[in-house]
Amino acid sequence: MKHQGRLLRMAVLAVVGLGLIAPIALGLWQTGRAAFGILPALGRDVVSLDPWRALVELPGFATSLRLTLVTGLGSTLLSLLLAVGFCAAxxxxxxxxxxARMLTPFLAIPHAAMAVGLAFVLAPSGWIARMIAPIAGWAHPPDIATVNDSWGLGLMIGLMVKELPFLLLVILSALSQISVARHMAAGRALGxxxxxxxxxxxxxxxxxxxxLPLWVVLAYALSVVDMAIILGPSTPPTLAVAVTRWFSDPDPAMILPASAGAILQAVIVGGAVALLIGLEALAKRFGRWWLRRGGRGLSTEPGLRLATVVVMTLMALGVLAILSLVIWSLAWRWSFPQIWPESWSPKPWARAQGGWMEALGTTLVLALATVGLSLALAIAWLEGEDRANRRRAPWAEAMIYLPLLIPQIGFLYGLNAGFLHIGLSGSLWAVIWGQVLFVFPYVMIALTDPWRALDPRMIRAAAALGAGPNRRLWAIKLPVLLRPILTSAAIGVAVSVAQYLPTLFMGAGRVVTLTTEAVTLSSGSDRRVTGVYATLQAGLPFAAYLVAFALPAVLHRNRRALSGASAT
Amino acid sequence: MSLDLDALSIRAMNGQPLFAPLSLTIPAGEVVTVMGPSGVGKSTLLDAIGGHLGHGFHFSGAVRLNGRDVTSLPAEARRIGLMFQDALLFPHMSVGDNLAFGLPCSLRGRAKRRAAVETALTQAGLEGLYDRDPATLSGGQRARAALMRTLLAEPAALLLDEPFSKLDAGLREDMRSFTFEHVRSCAIPTLLVTHDPEDAAAAGGPVIALKAGGA
Known part of the structure; x- marks a missing residue:
């Protein structure tokens, strides 16, 4: 039995190490080599700093860098402040x-769909302007850049609408591990x-x-591409978008400065995380001094109220964005100052049918394959931990989080170069592989806590009744954990559907999904068709969550402890 | 100093009163004990007096401190100290910093504050433990540190929520006398809720039985 546990652990480690970590290392290595001038495909084999010089001299580089720092750091820190204030209130x-019920829809929506919806709401001809128009007397959309603005404000709003619910959920679940009410009473009783x-x-x-989740948010905000294309400034765009464009430049020599930019992107994320660690150390020192002073300060209420109002406003924007996707996909005539479409029609859906059916099919196949692989791997990992009776080592935890902390643009080019070498680039398999890198960590993180929360006495009881490890897994753990397993799967579907860069790079532009189509279409002028794709993109994760919610309720309908009907 | 409850009554979400309206007066330095079976709402009564009543409870009557109605004040402005079953030291601060957290900010200067905390630690038999992690203290040490933290905040009244029930039998005696000595020497009106008759006997003051339901 011990032997079997070890075999399983070794197998899982080998798969994760060779399948997930090695490709990322390889990708970073390849990109890094190109960043320092070595690109055998172009006959460059001398180490030099020329790519960096070229990068710095590229038009708009300095602005791109500034935009990345301002939008990434700004949106994350603001989201954190607002989330903390909101939770306090x-x-x-x-x-x-x-x-969780309230926030899940916001988490399920892919960034690209949310961005498209927000653009529909915030644009000069969008819903908000239409609501103001009768009061302001506008007959035409006002001439203000409210999205794609050169400050990146539209992008920051978009990022915050997605980051806030995530941080709120993370903080709420952290709070459930602390006796908040009693600490609150103890603190207030002291004045x-x-x-x-x-x-x-x-x-x-x-x-x-x-x-750790905050680092993930920060890394994401600094290197997001799809949302930045849709909501961010375009000339010049943020660094991650600029690097993506340089990689796909017709001139292959652009790969060199693009690689330097990709490595810079990774350095920026590393630096930002280091900055957070530094701030934390500073806060610890300063905080001790502050705590010892015993200041009672009674006047935080206005701040809490402001945070609540801003959070509610951002959530309302998110809801409007989702609604506007559906409405635009069904609108026929909808001229400017009108708040509602003047006529409705399913024609946008019918006209684009061939396109979206194919994209939907590809997206579904990708989601099912990546989630199936990730779930199997995660369950094998957790079961291996159980059988070896060991807690997870810090380095193993780091391995899970690694793909979420390294910017995708930092290694995807190099990884694809490697895949080109073995003739896998542009295939569905390559995209599945590329997506699993990001689906697996989320599935793993989502499943770990419920798995560990399983009452160990139940497993011991089964063992005492003579059930071996395999029977304990299949007959006890998996059925009892059906609900969290399906929830993790739904999260996996949401992550897979949302992937833009891995699909773009690993698919070499040949694998078309709802996400790549929605991003491409968003720069066009036909909101109806864009609405169709974005609605589907948003609807797929919703459907997954619905299944995750409904299936246990049906299968376990006579088992109150498992159906999710009672408070769990 | 005195703590007065005037026809205090609490109704739960379903409209049912938890217990019959309660009126009592606690003079300075006296300990009044409220006893009752578990679930009758003893802790909720303390929450109401201290201003910590949770969402969904309704409250009528008045709480007066030295004749001043504090019913509408938030918890932090009432100056009513609170002690729990488990000491509830803040886990992210050292033992000494927990005490410093209780110290009013009107006492200024690092050295003075540090000295006040060290004095309190010595009084509680905790000398030299300023920098210790609260998690490494014994149950009795934690309870004494929590009491000192509460007293340093100079409360005008004190609420004790079964503060001895989690201690070993031997420790319990020590902690009782330690607590009640301090309450008397600081002349603080104190309300103790417990289901242990020995607590009530040690407190020496009047004992009130809390009965379930309204009527």
Whole structure:
């Protein structure tokens, strides 16, 4: 039995190491070589700094760099502040489960679909302008850049609409591990106001639990491409978008500065995480001094109220964005100052049918394949831990998070170069591989806590009744964990559907999904067709969550502890 | 100093009162004990007095401190100290910093604050433990540190929520006398809820039985 556990662990480690980590290392290595002038395909084999010089001299480079830093750091820090303030104001009134129900739709929507919807809402001819038009007396869309603005404000709003619900969920689940109400009572009984107890007592305990997810958010915000194409400034765009464009430049020599940009992107994320660590160390030193002073400060209420209002506004924007996707996909005539379409028609759906059916099929196949592989791997990993009776080592945890912390653009070019070598580039297999790199970590993270929360006495009881490890897995663990397994699968579907860069790079532009189509179409002028693709893109994860919710309720309808009907 | 409850009554979400309206007066330095079976709402009563009542509870009557109605004040402005079953030291601060957290900010200067905390630690038999992680203290040490943290905040009244129930039998005696000595020497009106008759006997003050339901 011990032997079997070891075999399983070795097998899982080998698959994760060779299948997920090695490709990323290889991709980074290839990209890094090109960044320093070595590109055998072009006959370059001398190490030089020329690619970096070329990068710095590329038009718009400095602006791109600034935009990346401002939008990435700004949106993440603002989201964090707002999420903390919002939780401080409302935590007593929402339970983690009701919070999760409220936030899941926001998490399920792919970035690209949300971005398209937000563009429909925020644009000068969008819903908000249409609502103001009668009051302001506009007969034409106002001449202000509200999306694709050169400041990146539209992009920041978009990022925050997606980041806030994620951070809220992470903080809420961290709070459920702390006896907040009692710490709050203890702090207030000592004369501290609500907000101050939150900052001085609750947050320091929450922080270690949300540190890693916050890094993931930061890394994502600094290197996002699809949302930045749709909502961000275009000339020049953010660095990640610029690098993506340089990689696909007709002049192959552009690969050199593009690679330098890709490595710079990775360095920026590394630097930003280091900055957060530094700030944390500073806050610890300063915080101790501050705590010892015993200041009671009673006046945080206005700040909390402001955070609540801003969070609610951003969530409302998100809801409007999702609605506008569906409405545009069904609108026929909808001229400017009208708030509702003047006539409706299913024609946009019918006209683009051939296109979206094919993209939907590819997206579905990719989602099923990546989620199936990721789930199998995650379950094998967790079962291996159980059988070896060991907790996860820190380096193993790091291995899971690694793909989420390294910017995709940093290694995808190099990885694809490697795949070209073995003749796999541009195939569906290559895209599946590329997507699993990102689907697996999320599935793994989502499944780990419920897996560990399984009552160990149940497994011991089964063993005492003579059930071997395989029977314990198939007859006890998997059925009991059906609900969290399906939820992880739904999260996996959402992640797979949302992937833009891996599909673009690994598919060499030949694999067309709802996401790549939605991003391509978003720059066009036909909102109806864009709406069709974005609606489908948003609908697929929704459907996955619906299945994850409905299936256990049906299968376990006579098992109150498992059907999800009771509070769990 | 005195703590007065005037026809205090709490109704749960379903409209049912938890217990009959409660009126009592606690003079300075006296410990009044409220006893009752578990689930009758003893802790909820303390929450109501301290201002920590959770969402969904309705509250009528008044809480007065030295004759001043504090019913509408938020918890942090009432100056009513609170002690729990488990000491609830903040896990991210050292033992000494937990005490410093209780110290009013009107006491200024690093050295002075540090000295005040060290004095309190010594009084509680915790000398030299300023920098210790609260998680490494024994149950009795934690309970004493929590009491000192509460007292350093100079409360005008004190609420004790079964503060001895999680301690070993031997420790319990020590902690009782330690707590009640401090309450008397600081002349703080104190309300103790417990289901242990020995707690009530040690407290020495009046004992009130809390009965379920309204009527």
């Amino acid at each position: 409302v935590h007593a009134r929402i339970t983690p489960s009701s919070g 501290y106001g609500r907000g101050i107890v939150w900052i001085k007592v609750i947050m320091p305990q929450v922080w270690p639990l949300i540190r």
